[in-house]
Amino acid sequence: MTVVYPGTFAAKDPDKPALVMADTGETLTYGELEDRSVRLARVLRDAGLQTGDAVALLSENDALYLVAYWAALRSGLYLVAINFHLTADEQAYILDDCGATVLISSAAQADRATELADRTPAVGTRLLGDDVDRAIAEADGGPLGDQPAGADMLYSSGTTGFPKAVKPPLRDHQVDEPGSIYVALFQPMFGFGEDTVYLSPAPMYHAAPLRFCMVVTATGGTVVAMRRFDAEQALALIEQHRATHSQWVPTMFVRMLKLSDDVRRKYDVSSLRVAIHAAAPCPVEVKQQMIDWWGPILYEYYAATEAIGLTWITPQDWLAHPGSVGTAALGILHIVDQDHPDQPELPVGEDGLVYFERDVMPFAYHHDPEKTRQAQHPRHDNWATTGDIGHVDEDGYLYLTDRRAFMVISGGANIYPQEVENALTLHPAVYDVAVIGVPDPDMGEVVKAVVVPAPGVEPGPELERELIDHVRDRIAHVKAPRTVDFVDELPRTPTGKLVKRKLQERYR
Known part of the structure; x- marks a missing residue:
């Protein structure tokens, strides 16, 4: 029977670290996490x-995250993790929309939390900063008895629109009983166990970092959490803590690959057995260079906060199917015409809208039945999509092309910006890049690249021509950017996900 409960390890080894904060060394033991x-x-x-x-x-990444998460998970509650980087208006919207009557915050976020609570009449209990520690210390620490399993209710990152909450149904089981879909999937998939040391470089308000930290502490491992990602520090932490597992997004790989050879060789990363990545398509060249550096330990999965389904791929399978995000591990894959989803499924190799079929619809968007309906297939209530475009090969491996919302239609041709971004990502003059469609009176839209030059690189017409030619040498000329703009930075979330909507709004 799968162990899904940190209390088991609190009884077995209460002094074992459940969480270590990388910057300060602050440690939360299993005994402390349970209590x-x-x-x-x-x-x-x-x-x-x-x-x-x-x-x-x-809260920022902090021991409070795991304490609050497991308190909710053992109480039949939904934990709503609010992104502390959002504006006060965005945070107030989430707090009001989720209907929470209790707001918890770290000490660092206490002032903002006070402001939010003042704007949200439904919040009747504030546990902010030192008040949290005081309330915990004064509460009864005896066994709870009934512990119905809760869940997270997370808001989308807003990369393609206003954030909406993904609300999964609660499962009818106790927190110390098998039933967590994430433990059932990820423990055997990635080999999590008591010897796991898991480096988490991303903010815990995102689905993957939060859920993977839950799985690690449910199965007896240790989480090493960074407060913010830094490429060289991440390598140093792998060496320092002898990390066995880690999780990344492709932008983090790019940042590490662009470190000098001397810096990269300085750190011993041989303890890593599994490096997981997801969240965005990874350029083939980037992943191949990471495998050349770290060895065949890169495991990729494709999923979403909505948990509509999941694919995954081992490094060995990826080397045989470069560019794929794997075969279905949860749900059944279907590829349909994005403009006519009610038509028969598309043949092998043809790009279309990616749907997963589950036994039941696995989620609903909180307070947004219309958006929930739009995620469903018009003829199958238990098929759902998040708007990604892709195709499968003859072996059933899925290849993602881009998101439907980002597709550029230029002179009737469908162009997927991800392919152009992949062609530019590792160019030595490029530090960061985004590709969008901009209005054009003749073509409807044309492709524009927005580039952050690498340090010491002089932007201008010569570099623009070089980058356009670089793309034209690699993919069809019709897909190449017509123009390149140079900027100081691109709008990205702290996990590295590009907020392309903001860029599109700037140019439209």
Whole structure:
């Protein structure tokens, strides 16, 4: 029977670290995680929260994250993790929309949390900064008895529109019983266990870092959490903590690959057994260079906050199917015409809208039945999509092309910016790049590249011509940028995900 409960390890080895904060060395042991999450669960119950209610958390990466998450998971509650980088208006929208009556915050976010609570009448209980520690210390630490399993309710990153919450149905089981879909999937897939040391370089308000930290602490490993990603520091932490597992997004790979050879050779990363990556398509050249450096340990999965389905691919399978994100591990894949989704499925090799078929629709967008309906297939209620475009090969391996919302239609031709970005990503003069469509009176839209030059590189017409020619040498000329703009930075989330909507708005 799969162990899905940190309390098991608190009883077995209470002094074992469940979490280490990379910058300060602050450690949360399994004994402390169990005791504090039980006490916080009592605080939440005393505040009147019942199964199915929401509790909101505003915090940077901190030990409080795991304490609050496990308090919610053992109380039948939804944890709403609020991105602390958002504006106050965006955060207030989330707090109001989720219906939370309790707001928890770290000390660093206490002032902003106070402002948000003042704007949200439904919030009746504030546990902010030192108040959280005080409430936990004063609460009863005895066994809870009934511990219905809760879940997270996370808001989309807003890369293609206003954030909406993904609300999964609660499962009818106790927190110390098997039932977590993420543990069931990821523990055997990636070999998580008591010997795991998992480096987490991304903010925990995102789905993957939060859920993977949950899986690691459910299976007895240790999380080493960075407060923010830094390429060289990440390598140093792998060596320092002898990390066995880690998770990344492709932008992080690019940042590490662009370190000098001397810096890259300085750190011993041989302890890594599994380097997981997801969140965005990874350029083939980038992944191949990472495998050349780290060895065949890169495991990729394709999924979404909505948990509509999942594919995954081993490094060995990727080397045989370069560019693929794998075969279906959860749900059944379907590729349909994006303009006529009610028509028969598309043949092998043809790009279309990616759907997953599940036994039931696995989620709903909170307070947005229309968006939920749009995610469903017009003829199959249990097929769902997040708007990605891709195709499968004859062996059933999925290849992602881009998101439907980002496709450029130029003179009737469909152009996917991801392919152009892939061609430019590792050019030595390029530090960062985004490709979008901009209005054109003749073609409808034309392709534009927006580039952050590498340090010491002089932007201008000569570099623009060089980059355009570089793309034309690699992919069809019709897909190459007509123009290149040079900027100081691109709008990205702290995980490295490009907020392309903001860039599109700037040019439209």
